[in-house]
Amino acid sequence: MMPFSDGHKTIEGRCATGDYNRIGTGAFLLVNKCLVLEVKDIRTYSSFSEMLEAECLSKVLPGVNSVEEGVQIYRRFYTEEKEMRNGVLAIDILRSFPQPYISLSQILSELGYSGVQSLLDLVCTAETISDMLPPPRFVLLSAFQQPHNPSVKGITLTDGARALAKHFGGSSRRPGATLMATENDSEQQTQGEDLASNHSFYNA
Numbered sequence: 001m002m003p004f005s006d007g008h009k010t011i012e013g014r015c016a017t018g019d020y021n022r023i024g025t026g027a028f029l030l031v032n033k034c035l036v037l038e039v040k041d042i043r044t045y046s047s048f049s050e051m052l053e054a055e056c057l058s059k060v061l062p063g064v065n066s067v068e069e070g071v072q073i074y075r076r077f078y079t080e081e082k083e084m085r086n087g088v089l090a091i092d093i094l095r096s097f098p099q100p101y102i103s104l105s106q107i108l109s110e111l112g113y114s115g116v117q118s119l120l121d122l123v124c125t126a127e128t129i130s131d132m133l134p135p136p137r138f139v140l141l142s143a144f145q146q147p148h149n150p151s152v153k154g155i156t157l158t159d160g161a162r163a164l165a166k167h168f169g170g171s172s173r174r175p176g177a178t179l180m181a182t183e184n185d186s187e188q189q190t191q192g193e194d195l196a197s198n199h200s201f202y203n204a
Contacts, residue, residue, distance in 0.1 A: 034101040
């Protein structure tokens, strides 16, 4: 969906296919995992040109100057055949207040780094960066594929395996955990995938 955050766009045009046909008046839509929109009304049309002529163009496609230009924008996503076969929906949107992301940002701001780390049950080591949160999962996994010192022949230790070893050695809270050392590439990667999948190890 195009941006609704500035308030200029209030109508979303879509082909009447799939899940769009299940949207009803009063439904709530989650956009980009943070913005909540309420469906005020849904109107059906036979084509995008009919919809753009009936609705206010600036509310459907802000910045677009003509119906013809608007139709070409929709043509990037839908063929004319699909449009004629299914028809078109004009989804009239009302931005809900308050937005959940605003409340969440306020909570996280109050907690601060130490509060979020405690909430996530993170263990700090001697070299932990205090004002940093865990990296994305794909970054963790890639660390177990990246050689720590590629210039040294015969050493297959990865950045992830080295960080993990430092974590076990310097952790102030080790609940009986054990670490099996290995220089096998596939075993190091498997360990990394298992740890990242179970959210039991983060290192910055």
